[in-house]
Amino acid sequence: MTDLLTESVFTWGAPPLKFGPGAVDEIGYDVARLGVRRVLVLTDPRIAATGLPARVAESLKAAGVDHALYDQVHCEPTDESLRAAAATANDLAGEDGFDGYVAVGGGSVIDTAKAVNLLSTSGGDVMDYVNKPVGAGRAPSKPTRPLVAVPTTAGTGSESTPVCVLDILGLKVKSGISHPSLRPVLAVVDPLVTLSLPAAVTAAAGMDIVCHALESYTARPYTSFLRHTAETRVAYNGSNPVSDVWAEKALTLIARSFRRAVLVGTDLTARSDMMAAATFAGMGFGNAGVHIPHACAYPIAGMVRDYRPAGYDADEAMVPHGQSVSLTAPAAFRFTFPTDPERHVRAASLLSGDPEPDGPPAERLPGALVALMRDIGIPSGVAAVGFADNDVEALVEGTLKQQRLLNVSPRTPTADDLGGIFRSSMENW
Amino acid sequence: MTDLLTESVFTWGAPPLKFGPGAVDEIGYDVARLGVRRVLVLTDPRIAATGLPARVAESLKAAGVDHALYDQVHCEPTDESLRAAAATANDLAGEDGFDGYVAVGGGSVIDTAKAVNLLSTSGGDVMDYVNKPVGAGRAPSKPTRPLVAVPTTAGTGSESTPVCVLDILGLKVKSGISHPSLRPVLAVVDPLVTLSLPAAVTAAAGMDIVCHALESYTARPYTSFLRHTAETRVAYNGSNPVSDVWAEKALTLIARSFRRAVLVGTDLTARSDMMAAATFAGMGFGNAGVHIPHACAYPIAGMVRDYRPAGYDADEAMVPHGQSVSLTAPAAFRFTFPTDPERHVRAASLLSGDPEPDGPPAERLPGALVALMRDIGIPSGVAAVGFADNDVEALVEGTLKQQRLLNVSPRTPTADDLGGIFRSSMENW
Structure with a gap:
């Protein structure tokens, strides 16, 4: 087929899905099934106030999964907010480290979790991985850890995608990091969590x-x-x-x-x-x-x-x-x-x-x-x-x-x- | 939600897909990208005669992936044919073992690869894993290895599913093994390989x-x-x-x-x-x-x-x-x-x-x-x-x-x- 000038092949992927009212209550079981024993739960202050991350934490605990909470995700992530999240995640990891992540929130939270996962495993700075020409467009050097996404808005679809979008403050530009290993390994999509969205x-x-x-x-x-x-x-x-x-x-x-x-x-x-x-x-x-x-x-x-x-x-x-x-x-x-x-x-x-x-x-x-x-x-x-x-x-x-x-x-x-x-x-x- | 009597949640999953004429020519790259270095290629005598497994082997070799070939998959697998395939795979594995599988064939080949993968990683006998009440319905005890499926018929969809179907000869019954870890990690679907199907x-x-x-x-x-x-x-x-x-x-x-x-x-x-x-x-x-x-x-x-x-x-x-x-x-x-x-x-x-x-x-x-x-x-x-x-x-x-x-x-x-x-x-x- 190499003599064809135009493309004949496409690729497609999407994470496994658990969908429906009540899906989020099973998250402890689902995380444990992935072989994960200690996770960082990421969310933002507004979602934290709804009590949903606490419910997720209960379910994790009941399934024997240890967790720490980072509830300061920045709405519309920036290179600086991602660096800060990665640094805090590193502090929270302690000696045992995390072997997985749970993102509870909208696109900002899920994208931040993707970046924290990437930076915690492959190291380096955010800009190393941002798409060219804005960043260096480097591929991850290490496998990422399992990330489970619990979207709380009906919007970004970030739970399905291998992309993290961020503002580069110094350049006044938005760009993205894009790699298959950023894709969540499971999307838990529960419409009940959106009932109170303004x-x-x-x-x-x-x-x-x-x-x-x-x-x-x-x-x-x-x-x-x-x-x-x-x-x-x-x-x-x-x-x-x-x-x-x-x-x-x-x-x-x-x-x-x-x-x-x-x-x-x-x-x-x-x-x-x-x-x-x-x-x-x-x-x-x-x-x-x-x-x-x-x-x-x-x-x-x-x-x-x-x-x-x-x-x-x-x-x-x-x-x-x-x-x-x-x-x-x-x-x-x-x-x-x-x-x-x-x-x-x-x-x-x-x-x-x-x-x-x-x-x-x-x-x-x-x-x-x-x-x-x-x-x-x-x-x-x-x-x-x-x-x-x-x-x-x-x-x-x-x-x-x-x-x-x-x-x-x-x-x-x-x-x-x-x-x-x-x-x-x-x-x- | 636990007070609902009827179900409100469904799950869904499918492997990533590379689809189109010429897709199979990239298989070496795709297998190497999974971090796999030595694979068993499974096929059946009819497919082997078409030369396709040899093309796959060339692509693997070019990407630095070592391989061995098992070309005796039984059409419509049986408990005995799966035991035989697992035993031969074990012989071919040698000291280094395999860290992945490539199935080139129809449903029989892909299902056989699923069973070989399962038996090579979790051990035991086929009947331990066959769905109850025919078999013991045991879950795999160990993670399976990456399996890449290259379907050569447009039919079973086995490349997408977590199921292996087999005849239990002694009982004159067909049954299946079903577990998410049996699902291929990549489906390479190339319509060109079906052009010569009778x-x-x-x-x-x-x-x-x-x-x-x-x-x-x-x-x-x-x-x-x-x-x-x-x-x-x-x-x-x-x-x-x-x-x-x-x-x-x-x-x-x-x-x-x-x-x-x-x-x-x-x-x-x-x-x-x-x-x-x-x-x-x-x-x-x-x-x-x-x-x-x-x-x-x-x-x-x-x-x-x-x-x-x-x-x-x-x-x-x-x-x-x-x-x-x-x-x-x-x-x-x-x-x-x-x-x-x-x-x-x-x-x-x-x-x-x-x-x-x-x-x-x-x-x-x-x-x-x-x-x-x-x-x-x-x-x-x-x-x-x-x-x-x-x-x-x-x-x-x-x-x-x-x-x-x-x-x-x-x-x-x-x-x-x-x-x-x-x-x-x-x-x-």
């Missing part, structure tokens, strides 16, 4: 699911890349038959339950659908990749000045990841539409739940997105989170650093294209 | 896919079981939202490409669809389970007298697994139809590729099956493989031993029900 968090996290599904579904097909060798294969294959299945399924669940999960947060069926959608979208995009909206989100989040999102308990300016990825999505999908109109139209139908939506085909997906974002209270555009036209140049520059993501776009944007996307995303309605 | 093998193996998809799709829903504890969870959860997705996708691919893969074996697109269907169905049924058609297949295969399938190079009487599972399927789905008419009708539409097939709803799935089986040359029924009405009692008795499978049936069959299914399956057309 509406604003449900809305933002849910938009992350929407973008994961839409971006992986519209990503450059894996067959359009130049042929890799075994050594040069990347985590993000482009869209493929397996990721397509999961993206479509996630969009179907979103259409059915997203608005209701935001507006009637105690509806367990809607919460279950959203947890399933997050997991399914993670099983898709974790292998296919995401593109322009996620690439644009990185500078939006990294360059934040004084925006403080309603409904978040943030002690500093921040744009929640789910907000930042959605703000440029309508314009981005208008830009990628010509690469595969049929696929964009089908995505719009799935997302809107309307097999025959009105309007010109190119406007259907942007239209479905805007209708959803308005209904659930997402900011109206890039302007609403504090940016103006004179920020566009810097935003474009930050976006162009995300080559790993832009590489998966079905249409390669120039700086001018990205400028246009940002400018037309100032106010989506 | 039509009869393509047809039978493909019917195994069809039954995996249909049986898991119609299986008792996981929510209908009494609530498990962490300790009592079983591999076969019943149908669930994840297995449903895989089953539906497999049926869609089958509708598009099964007949063409049999009739125009060199069509790479059809072969790719069948490989994907097999893998997808495996990712579904490996977690949901299979029921009546598979349970009935066990005595059909175990009690064979002198049937020798056309197109197979069998030196003894045997009913290929894919034939034996399909012979009672039309009658079995007629029996289960009332438990969920809508789901049976939808399955029929997916399998036939016809959204609005003719005929009474209860007959649509049996009708779609019979039409397919006739087109691809499957025997017309249980009579065509050598059984008559006076065998029904023994066939029913053998079927009733498969409680692990019957437990997943959406409608529990009595002995009389099974007798009716066998009698009406003597001639499906």
Whole structure:
């Protein structure tokens, strides 16, 4: 097959899953079954206050698994917060060390656990492992330890993926660490733990699911890349038959339950659908990749000045990841539409739940997105989170650093294209 | 949640996947990446003759992985063939031993590799691990070694599952060994290796896919079981939202490409669809389970007298697994139809590729099956493989031993029900 110029192979992986109301109560058994005897439980102060990590600790104890708790995970991890977490983990490890990790939280917590696991096993500094060209892109030198993820938001899908996303403070840029050994060995997904999520968090996290599904579904097909060798294969294959299945399924669940999960947060069926959608979208995009909206989100989040999102308990300016990825999505999908109109139209139908939506085909997906974002209270555009036209140049520059993501776009944007996307995303309605 | 009487949780797992034409050429890299340095390659004489195991060996050698070859895997493994394979593996291991396995073949080869892996690591006899009540149902006492599966038929999906199926010769019964640690750590699925499969093998193996998809799709829903504890969870959860997705996708691919893969074996697109269907169905049924058609297949295969399938190079009487599972399927789905008419009708539409097939709803799935089986040359029924009405009692008795499978049936069959299914399956057309 080496005479083929274009790719014919894709890879796919996802961790084993335990899904459903009550799943989290079995975590002690599941951790013990992995042969793990002493774990570090990672969480953040908000989740710690809900009592969930204490319930996890009880279950671990009952199963004979020793644990220590780190409850100071930083919302939207930074290189500094990851270094701090790794240092504290090292202190907590003591002489016996940890032989596993349990992450109880949203994407920030799970990603922090991935980094702590990596740094505790392979050593070195965070920047050694951050993707090139931002970091040195080094592969782990040692096997990681088993990490069990208990997501508490329906959003990131980090429980399914081999990626850790972080802000590099000195460079004002977001980047990631990506390696198969970062993937959790088990995802325990329990919709009950999301019942008390505030509406604003449900809305933002849910938009992350929407973008994961839409971006992986519209990503450059894996067959359009130049042929890799075994050594040069990347985590993000482009869209493929397996990721397509999961993206479509996630969009179907979103259409059915997203608005209701935001507006009637105690509806367990809607919460279950959203947890399933997050997991399914993670099983898709974790292998296919995401593109322009996620690439644009990185500078939006990294360059934040004084925006403080309603409904978040943030002690500093921040744009929640789910907000930042959605703000440029309508314009981005208008830009990628010509690469595969049929696929964009089908995505719009799935997302809107309307097999025959009105309007010109190119406007259907942007239209479905805007209708959803308005209904659930997402900011109206890039302007609403504090940016103006004179920020566009810097935003474009930050976006162009995300080559790993832009590489998966079905249409390669120039700086001018990205400028246009940002400018037309100032106010989506 | 412990006050709920019925189940609210399901589990799901599948190995990482490398899929596509040319995937097998990278196997040396993939095995080396697992940290494995000396592997046993298992295959059967027919596959060995195609040269594929030699290609695998070359790739291993180029990646610095030492190997030994066992090319005498028995078609449809037995307790005796597994003991023999484990003994030979032990001889070949020598002083250095193996730290991994590569299975190159159909379900028989992959299942044999699972058993060799288990017996080489945990010791003991095959019957110690065979599911109760046939065997002792013991769990492995030691971790297994990495097993990489390279399926050469589009059928069993064994590359995705934690199950090894075998004939117990002394008891004239088929049974299985089932444990998560039996699951391959990587499935390398390359449609090119199926291009030369004979039509009869393509047809039978493909019917195994069809039954995996249909049986898991119609299986008792996981929510209908009494609530498990962490300790009592079983591999076969019943149908669930994840297995449903895989089953539906497999049926869609089958509708598009099964007949063409049999009739125009060199069509790479059809072969790719069948490989994907097999893998997808495996990712579904490996977690949901299979029921009546598979349970009935066990005595059909175990009690064979002198049937020798056309197109197979069998030196003894045997009913290929894919034939034996399909012979009672039309009658079995007629029996289960009332438990969920809508789901049976939808399955029929997916399998036939016809959204609005003719005929009474209860007959649509049996009708779609019979039409397919006739087109691809499957025997017309249980009579065509050598059984008559006076065998029904023994066939029913053998079927009733498969409680692990019957437990997943959406409608529990009595002995009389099974007798009716066998009698009406003597001639499906």
